[in-house]
Amino acid sequence: MEEWEKPVSSEDFAKEDTEGWKKLDYLLCVGERYEEREGLMREKGLKQNTVSRQIIVDSRTDAAANEKQENLKGGPKSKQPDREIPQDVKNKIINGLGGDKILFVCEKPLTKSDCDKNEHHLMMTEKMISWSPLFLSDDEKELLKTRDEKNKLNKIQVELLEPTLTTCELELGRWEMKKPGKSSSVTFVLSHGWNDVVKRNGLKAGDHVEVWSFRRGSQLCLALITKRN
Numbered sequence: 001m002e003e004w005e006k007p008v009s010s011e012d013f014a015k016e017d018t019e020g021w022k023k024l025d026y027l028l029c030v031g032e033r034y035e036e037r038e039g040l041m042r043e044k045g046l047k048q049n050t051v052s053r054q055i056i057v058d059s060r061t062d063a064a065a066n067e068k069q070e071n072l073k074g075g076p077k078s079k080q081p082d083r084e085i086p087q088d089v090k091n092k093i094i095n096g097l098g099g100d101k102i103l104f105v106c107e108k109p110l111t112k113s114d115c116d117k118n119e120h121h122l123m124m125t126e127k128m129i130s131w132s133p134l135f136l137s138d139d140e141k142e143l144l145k146t147r148d149e150k151n152k153l154n155k156i157q158v159e160l161l162e163p164t165l166t167t168c169e170l171e172l173g174r175w176e177m178k179k180p181g182k183s184s185s186v187t188f189v190l191s192h193g194w195n196d197v198v199k200r201n202g203l204k205a206g207d208h209v210e211v212w213s214f215r216r217g218s219q220l221c222l223a224l225i226t227k228r229n
Contacts, residue, residue: 083210097221099221102213103135105222106210109206110122110203110204115204120194121194122191122194124187126186126188129188137218137220157170159219159221160197160221160223160224161223162197162201163224163225163226164200169193174186174188174189211223
């Protein structure tokens with residue numbers, strides 16, 4: 001078996017380098033390992049496998065391959081992708097909620113982690129939002145990097161427009177993992193109510209969703225759109 005065909009497992013990481021790591025730390029490092037392997041595949045003239053890879057992390061399967069395929073394509077972009085928001089969603093935002101400044105944020109397949117009630121969050125890596133997070137104001141970007149008096153990372157209260165065109169309140173946070181000698185990995189996370197969104201809308205792993213942002217005055221709002229066949 002060639003090196004790039006082997007699944008990545010916790011045994012690939014030195015024990016002294018992983019002390020104190022959590023599941024997210026393994027997930028992000030696994031993604032980097034696959035990125036390196038894709039480079040080897042390109043050098044060998046091999047076709048990139050578009051089928052979901054089975055990633056084994058700490059003796060536990062985690063379906064993160066689809067997410068990494070979305071994350072690791074291309075370099076930074078500065079231009080907003082050419083996307084059209086569905087007309088019914090646009091009407092709800094503008095006429096129903098009085099919103100404006102609609103921006104496409106990202107598209108991704110939902111992973112098992114996204115739909116796991118024990119994880120209770122939706123993850124969006126910064127690489128998915130490769131043109132930079134234009135949906136956040138400078139003040140919001142700075143706030144998400146700070147901590148409160150209990151040393152917990154600050155979050156932003158956001159209103160989410162669900163696929164059913166009803167709204168709910170969630171929290172948007174930012175996770176950053178810094179590694180010696182490498183650039184940090186950043187992930188945006190929607191939580192505190194996400195499990196209810198999954199249940200109400202019948203979401204499951206493999207469903208493709210789009211996330212859009214809009215504003216109601218200065219308030220950040222998001223819209224979740226499902227793309228089912």
